[in-house]
Amino acid sequence: MAITKTYRPLQTLTLSGSATSVTFSNIPNSYSDLILIYNGTTTANIGVSATLNGDTANQQRTFMYGSGGTKDGGTGGPREVIYSSTTMTTAIVEFLDYSATDKHKMILCRSGAAGVITLASINTWQSLTALNSISISPNSGSFSLNSTFSLYGVIA
């Protein structure tokens, strides 16, 4: 029986210096979902936004977070997918049916940095275009040395 690789690494980027943005381009459309795993730091405690296919519009989000004794949420920062910290941050961002041309793209996001924040959000990119590039960047400052970004494809 042929075994299909269900969950396949597509690309991993490890920063050899600071970077104001990281881009995955020419993403194949042969999977159903994409999963982006981030493990790194930024030069500030800051939101990280995604630009999809170069489009800086047409995104919306709803989020909630806990930070110390504070818990809150909102809908602002429509392109923000995660929050990154000067302390080590982990995040997982899932793009479901990213190449579908009959659906707006749904993005499930979790991120956290111990002692700073834990955050969950759901984002949408209201486009019927197949997603083929993802660029993420801190809202100010940069990602730091040794930050890693791994993109996986999942079949369905």
Add this chain to the structure above:
Amino acid sequence: MLVGNTAYEPFISDYDLLETETLPSSQATITFNNLTTNYASTYRHLQLRILARTDRTGAHNEPIQLFVNGSNSGYNYQQLYGAGGAPGSTAAADESKMLISEGATSASSVAYSFGASVIDIYDAFNSNKHKTFRSLNGYRETNYGIVSLYSGVWRNNAVIDSLLLDPLIGGNFLANSRFSLYGLKAS
């Protein structure tokens, strides 16, 4: 192996797509059956990945309820959610169903919008444990959205043989909704 060639290493997958269903038209429920027979000897944990839209009207989303092995008892669940303000929470015990997701848009939602869910099911085929679930889910369209985390338990030691997903309020999942079941092995 020829001298100089790289040794062949057979690929062994540990996380596999088991079944998937993308609806060609409306359907009242989604059921994954015969899970014990088909998967218990190979997999330990299960995952559902869902994009869903229902025919509910008058609201912009609806919860998805889950039934295990056709059972109508023994479900507890806890939810943490954000709908644009400070997070809220809900809980229920001894329920006849498990609410596990807010991740279905409705007929009143913006066209082409679907809710999303990733649901993990632990030790699905272990007959010595109650069955535990967790999910990250929600929906977001132009002016409305909810992000939600659920934890759930089916207080039953039976191995999981079937999973049934059902819109809580509306009658049907709509066309193009997608339901995928994955299995994760353990050593």
